[in-house]
Amino acid sequence: MLPNQQQWDAFHAAVKKQAGLDLGLYKANQMQRRIIGMVEAQGMKSLDEFTAWILGNRSNAAAFLDKMAINVSELFRNPEKWVQMRTQVIPELLQGSSKLRCWSAGCSYGAEAHTLAMILDAHFSGSHTIVGSDIDQAALGQAREGRFGATDVKGVPKEFRDKYLLQSGNDYVARPELKRYLTFKTQNLLADRFDSGFDLIMCRNVVIYFTDEAKDQLYRRFYDSLRPGGVLFVGSTERINASGEIGYETSIPFFYRKPIKGDKQWRNAS
Numbered sequence: 001m002l003p004n005q006q007q008w009d010a011f012h013a014a015v016k017k018q019a020g021l022d023l024g025l026y027k028a029n030q031m032q033r034r035i036i037g038m039v040e041a042q043g044m045k046s047l048d049e050f051t052a053w054i055l056g057n058r059s060n061a062a063a064f065l066d067k068m069a070i071n072v073s074e075l076f077r078n079p080e081k082w083v084q085m086r087t088q089v090i091p092e093l094l095q096g097s098s099k100l101r102c103w104s105a106g107c108s109y110g111a112e113a114h115t116l117a118m119i120l121d122a123h124f125s126g127s128h129t130i131v132g133s134d135i136d137q138a139a140l141g142q143a144r145e146g147r148f149g150a151t152d153v154k155g156v157p158k159e160f161r162d163k164y165l166l167q168s169g170n171d172y173v174a175r176p177e178l179k180r181y182l183t184f185k186t187q188n189l190l191a192d193r194f195d196s197g198f199d200l201i202m203c204r205n206v207v208i209y210f211t212d213e214a215k216d217q218l219y220r221r222f223y224d225s226l227r228p229g230g231v232l233f234v235g236s237t238e239r240i241n242a243s244g245e246i247g248y249e250t251s252i253p254f255f256y257r258k259p260i261k262g263d264k265q266w267r268n269a270s
């Protein structure tokens with residue numbers, strides 16, 4: 001089954017209408033392969049049939065979004081980055097504000113947001129807030145429960161595992177004291193408005209599916225949403241090509257800072 005451009009256009013229009021998502025902002029090859037896989041898995045004969053199914057009911061479009069999302073995550077993903085977060089990034093952020101406002105953008109089922117909550121609670125307790133956002137409703141439901149599988153917790157240092165995770169059957173559940181930091185909400189990073197004044201934005205392993213233009217636009221919008229001195233944390237295979245042009249400074253790989261006027265702390269590094 002190889003749909004033609006007209007069929008893809010009709011499919012994009014249906015998803016835009018029912019779910020508000022512009023599929024044109026995702027890398028075409030990757031996305032088309034996944035969609036064709038879904039059509040076949042549903043036992044449908046053509047993309048047109050799938051388009052009609054999406055148009056048939058808004059909950060079908062939501063189910064499509066949940067399936068399209070690649071939710072892979074884990075607690076303390078890239079552990080060395082979380083050591084830098086705890087020892088360097090957070091202490092510097094706290095020099096600028098005592099209550100950190102943090103955002104996990106594309107949070108999936110909340111592993112990244114819970115990792116940060118554990119670090120803040122254990123080492124920097126205060127009235128910090130962490131909002132996690134995603135387009136995937138099912139993943140957000142799991143994030144609100146704070147429920148993780150055995151593979152999610154394998155990299156959690158013992159001090160955090162003992163203090164914050166309770167075993168529940170084969171799963172683990174985050175202890176209730178972490179909930180006071182966390183809220184989760186639906187948000188499309190490619191269309192919805194962003195809040196501003198964040199100390200820390202984490203957006204990791206989300207933009208790999210976006211076109212270069214969509215990525216560039218997103219990194220500019222994150223810059224506007226950070227307070228001066230605020231930091232954007234990206235994934236370990238990700239780089240902001242236009243970081244200097246946008247205005248970011250970086251001294252620690254994968255952490256990009258919005259400068260504070262007159263402060264040379266990060267500027268000359270790396």
Ligand SMILES: C[S@@+](CC[C@H](N)C(=O)[O-])C[C@H]1O[C@@H](n2cnc3c(N)ncnc32)[C@H](O)[C@@H]1O
Binds near residue numbers: 106188
């Ligand atoms: C691989 S997960 C990343 C989870 C976590 N940030 C991490 O690094 O472990 C990618 C997430 O991006 C989300 N995503 C994809 N497109 C999005 C969009 N336009 N707006 C918000 N989230 C999106 C997916 O639903 C998925 O949950």
